[in-house]
Amino acid sequence: MGRRVTSVSIVSLLCLAGPAFAESAASSTPPHGDEVEKILVTGRPYGQSSLDSLQANSILTGEDLERRMQGSIGETLAGLPGISSSYFGPTASRPIIRGLSGDRVRMLIGGIGTIDASSISPDHAVASEPLMAERIEVLRGTGTLLYGSSAVGGVVNILDGRIPSKLPDGGIEGIVQGTYGTNADERALAAGATVGLGNIAVHAEGTYRKSNDFHIPGFAKSRLLRAEEAAAGEADANDPYGEQRNSDAETKDGSIGASYVGDKGFLGVSFARTEMNYGIPVEEAARIDMHQNRFDLMGQLDTPFLIFDSTKIRFGYADYQHQELEGDNVGTTFTNKGWEGRLELVQSPFGRLKGAMGVQASRRDFASFGEEAVSPPSLTNNRGIFAVEELDFSPLHIEFGGRFERQTVNATTLGLQRAFNTVSLSTGASYDLSENWLAGFTLSRSERAPNAEELYSNGPHIATRAFEIGNPDLTKETATTVEVVLRKQAGRVTGSLSLYHTWFRNFVYEAATGAEIDDLPVFQFSQANAKFYGGELELAFKAIEREGFSLTLDAAADLVRATLTATGEPLPRIPPKRLTLGATGKGDRYDVRVEMQLVDKQNRHGDFELPTDGYSLLNASFNYHPFADRNVTLSLQGRNLTNADARNSASFIKDLVPMPGRDIRCGVNYKF
Numbered sequence: 001m002g003r004r005v006t007s008v009s010i011v012s013l014l015c016l017a018g019p020a021f022a023e024s025a026a027s028s029t030p031p032h033g034d035e036v037e038k039i040l041v042t043g044r045p046y047g048q049s050s051l052d053s054l055q056a057n058s059i060l061t062g063e064d065l066e067r068r069m070q071g072s073i074g075e076t077l078a079g080l081p082g083i084s085s086s087y088f089g090p091t092a093s094r095p096i097i098r099g100l101s102g103d104r105v106r107m108l109i110g111g112i113g114t115i116d117a118s119s120i121s122p123d124h125a126v127a128s129e130p131l132m133a134e135r136i137e138v139l140r141g142t143g144t145l146l147y148g149s150s151a152v153g154g155v156v157n158i159l160d161g162r163i164p165s166k167l168p169d170g171g172i173e174g175i176v177q178g179t180y181g182t183n184a185d186e187r188a189l190a191a192g193a194t195v196g197l198g199n200i201a202v203h204a205e206g207t208y209r210k211s212n213d214f215h216i217p218g219f220a221k222s223r224l225l226r227a228e229e230a231a232a233g234e235a236d237a238n239d240p241y242g243e244q245r246n247s248d249a250e251t252k253d254g255s256i257g258a259s260y261v262g263d264k265g266f267l268g269v270s271f272a273r274t275e276m277n278y279g280i281p282v283e284e285a286a287r288i289d290m291h292q293n294r295f296d297l298m299g300q301l302d303t304p305f306l307i308f309d310s311t312k313i314r315f316g317y318a319d320y321q322h323q324e325l326e327g328d329n330v331g332t333t334f335t336n337k338g339w340e341g342r343l344e345l346v347q348s349p350f351g352r353l354k355g356a357m358g359v360q361a362s363r364r365d366f367a368s369f370g371e372e373a374v375s376p377p378s379l380t381n382n383r384g385i386f387a388v389e390e391l392d393f394s395p396l397h398i399e400f401g402g403r404f405e406r407q408t409v410n411a412t413t414l415g416l417q418r419a420f421n422t423v424s425l426s427t428g429a430s431y432d433l434s435e436n437w438l439a440g441f442t443l444s445r446s447e448r449a450p451n452a453e454e455l456y457s458n459g460p461h462i463a464t465r466a467f468e469i470g471n472p473d474l475t476k477e478t479a480t481t482v483e484v485v486l487r488k489q490a491g492r493v494t495g496s497l498s499l500y501h502t503w504f505r506n507f508v509y510e511a512a513t514g515a516e517i518d519d520l521p522v523f524q525f526s527q528a529n530a531k532f533y534g535g536e537l538e539l540a541f542k543a544i545e546r547e548g549f550s551l552t553l554d555a556a557a558d559l560v561r562a563t564l565t566a567t568g569e570p571l572p573r574i575p576p577k578r579l580t581l582g583a584t585g586k587g588d589r590y591d592v593r594v595e596m597q598l599v600d601k602q603n604r605h606g607d608f609e610l611p612t613d614g615y616s617l618l619n620a621s622f623n624y625h626p627f628a629d630r631n632v633t634l635s636l637q638g639r640n641l642t643n644a645d646a647r648n649s650a651s652f653i654k655d656l657v658p659m660p661g662r663d664i665r666c667g668v669n670y671k672f
Contacts, residue, residue, distance in 0.1 A: 572606025
């Protein structure tokens with residue numbers, strides 16, 4: 001078992017360091033201490049440095065992304081400040097941002113939704129293999145309104161390069177990479193290339209990942225659950241030990257795309273196919289077999305007209321299906337056919353003013369059939385219009401934006417339809433205290449309409465071991481957020497601090513009621529006023545910087561509290577306090593990193609939930625570049641080196657499925 005971290009120890013460290021952090025080490029200070037400006041794509045159609053952004057953000061790219069890469073987008077991002085995961089095993093894991101999850105976190109591929117079923121239930125995987133992602137951007141806070149009212153928690157945008165936006169240097173460029181992990185005998189291989197044919201760029205890629213059941217440090221059931229069962233005389237001598245049964249997975253992903261690239265922009269299309277087959281760890285005979293066919297279009301025209309400098313267009317259509325298998329039998333089938341499109345117009349600078357405006361629309365035709373058809377077939381249509389503007393009175397910068405949205409949710413078989421109009425507004429200001437210091441303040445008010453599952457669910461869900469009941473009378477929820485940011489972006493010591501407080505009116509949440517139907521605990525969607533507050537902190541110190549070698553020490557911490565306003569009771573499945581301490585050394589042809597993540601126990605839990613023990617994770621990585629004239633990287637990683645028993649308090653299955661034990665990974669990456 002890993003060393004338990006006490007609440008007092010983390011609170012003391014947070015008080016010394018500051019209560020919260022806005023950017024990950026990957027976005028504000030690269031692991032080697034290099035000061036590299038990164039342009040934020042998500043949330044800023046007209047481009048903006050991530051360091052100058054008012055919004056808390058993280059950008060993962062290059063070796064930072066490769067170091068964190070795992071089999072799901074949730075686990076790849078988990079551990080970044082302010083970000084945890086829903087964790088339903090290594091494959092089904094979705095990001096949780098500042099304690100908010102599901103439909104409140106928008107998952108995007110190149111700016112368009114993933115069009116899958118991942119927001120419906122934590123056992124449904126995101127239809128995206130992160131192995132070939134070129135870049136992942138995470139936006140937290142008030143700047144998410146460009147992507148819809150359901151982005152109140154944050155936005156995760158996966159930029160995969162499937163549609164080329166430029167011609168490759170030298171006529172061809174690409175990547176080949178492979179990894180192996182000892183814990184689950186995991187094998188992963190990916191390859192992709194872009195070829196230039198005159199003004200045409202053609203891109204093709206494919207990935208394959210396969211893993212067996214993963215190893216765990218001890219019992220699959222938590223210490224507290226086993227004690228509870230023993231006290232009730234329900235102890236089971238056959239409880240899994242040392243290996244998490246039915247946690248194996250296989251993923252296949254491939255795409256082909258082409259673009260016309262000219263002097264004034266580009267226009268391209270792509271087709272992708274994703275297949276996943278993975279076990280549900282809490283049910284030894286249950287599996288999910290998923291596939292998605294996806295078509296995308298992307299373009300940008302940099303020809304001025306009227307008051308605009310450029311036009312950006314994005315469209316995606318997907319046909320998604322997964323079957324929940326019970327042995328060889330199909331128990332339930334989920335389908336989702338949908339499309340989403342957006343048009344952005346970037347304004348020509350007018351004096352001190354710059355900005356962008358646009359329209360967005362989407363359609364979601366969702367259905368489920370079979371034993372666990374928790375919600376009825378539904379058709380959701382969404383239309384929105386938005387604008388973001390910035391005034392530059394250097395050293396003062398003022399931002400403001402707004403979005404209007406109309407959403408209709410039609411439960412076709414029930415003859416029920418709900419329609420909602422939502423308005424979201426934000427404003428903020430930043431001040432350059434000096435060349436390297438920035439202070440900022442934002443205020444936002446956003447409205448979110450309930451989705452079909454929150455409204456109409458009514459049935460058993462074996463994977464989450466719950467009988468889920470919706471509420472067709474739910475009203476839209478309103479969130480008012482205040483956030484302050486302080487950032488130092490150059491010098492020997494760098495870092496950032498973000499503090500936020502969100503007041504929710506009519507917050508929609510799912511909680512256990514204490515009742516049972518068909519031997520399953522009832523989980524009911526309800527509404528109440530709630531508040532979320534906390535923040536993130538990141539610091540980096542260049543301890544050594546000389547020719548041929550540098551050493552950077554860093555620390556990151558995050559904290560979120562979520563309670564019902566009327567009673568003060570904690571909301572369920574909220575991540576605990578965390579602190580990460582790390583050191584990165586870099587030479588001419590190598591870099592090495594060691595980090596310790598300390599996660600506090602979680603005693604603030606919902607009704608009918610057990611507390612969660614704290615834990616410590618020790619991770620290390622080593623990258624070596626053997627050739628001076630070729631972009632080849634050999635990597636060696638150790639994850640959870642102390643083999644700690646670690647459980648994610650935000651997971652529905654935290655007391656039944658721990659996170660994997662010790663894992664030694666090796667890999668090779670060749671870019672040409």
